[in-house]
Amino acid sequence: MATLSSSSASFRASSAVRRAGVATLAASLVLAAGCSSMSERERGTAQGAGVGAVAGAVLGSVTGGHAGRGAVIGGALGAVAGNLWSKRMEEKREALARASQGTGVEVQRTADNRLKLNVPSDVSFDTGRADIKPQMRPVLDEIGRNLDPNVRVTIVGHTDSTGSDAINDPLSRERAESVRDYLSSRGLAPSRVTVAGRGSHEPVASNDTEAGRAANRRVEIFLSEAAPQG
Template sequence: MNAKIMTRLAVFAVAGSLLAGCASQQGTNTAVGTGVGAATGAAIGAIFGGGKGAAIGAGAGAAVGGITGYNWQAIHNKLSGATKGTGTQITEQPDGSLKLNIPSSVTFDTNSYAIKPSFAPVLDQLTQTMQQNPELIAQVIGYTDSTGQPAYNQTLSVNRAESVTGYLGQRGVAPQRLSASGMGQNQPVADNNTEAGRAANRRVEIYLRATAQHATQ
């Protein structure tokens, strides 16, 4: 095996270790993640295309790093201030997204998909946060309890999710950054045989994610 091949194999090994490190670190600063991704991409690119390949690989790697190394702390703090006292839970997920679980006491009245006044401050802060962080996209999922017909609950859950994305869109968040879906009475998080359980199941979940397209701009 000649020296050139050995060198490429060594670079590939380093790239692999960098990728592993990047994938295992959650909640670090985006710039750090991007830097590691760029280094990894450059190493892989060098194997296949020399200097030009390294440059291309660095760009692709930076995009990956921007996603896996996103720092949610400042956004978490802002949203926590707007949701204080509402019972909203904000948690970082294993896939790197930030989840807002907003209870029915805040979001919608029974059998309604009109946004309650108590929900508006939460959505206003979310709107501001997304405008200040163009790398973010939001996935909104509506849920109901098991009372009523499944088909009705499914439609209601979709309408509620679309009410949220419609609210955000009307206040300047681009439609391509928003998605809405409903799960109806599926995936309950509590016992539907109790009032407290049904209240917990009537919820809206919003997942915030960072995208490669915006993270590298």
């Protein structure tokens, strides 16, 4: 009897997965069709809803509930989970993309819902120096402009492999500190900023070519939204 019950539960779960899978496939097709017009926030919501629908349908069926109702509930919860990227962060991403257009600065959303700017050497610093170039200032100005109080900033400096760690490690941190100091002069409290220098230890390209070394001489700036206090 226990074997029969187990088989029945497995059949219900399998059926739920198939039904939810059809719904998720349809949602995915809609997402793919509208992908070019969707914002990062909208894509996160849609993807979360699809995953939640599958989980909700399976749970509802296995526990004896209604698979369709479970899919609806799961989809709603998934949409919330997928929408951790807030409207404010999306607006800041769009503003930074506009401010950095044509500079070579890359603006993107990371997998853990942070806003990342990769600032190459052409825009950030001259070789061996930690003085901010004029081309970088409009981008930094946009970071500090109307920045939500819950957003924290992490700045990581990098160098290429030219020179020793004794030179590169402090230089990379000095570059991050220069960015912090500039943002502080524009009103961003230093307590909201974390700085780090990674020297040449995290290359993104080969140091065997000038192009590769230029790519490795960079500053990465991350914006993350902390939970509201109180």
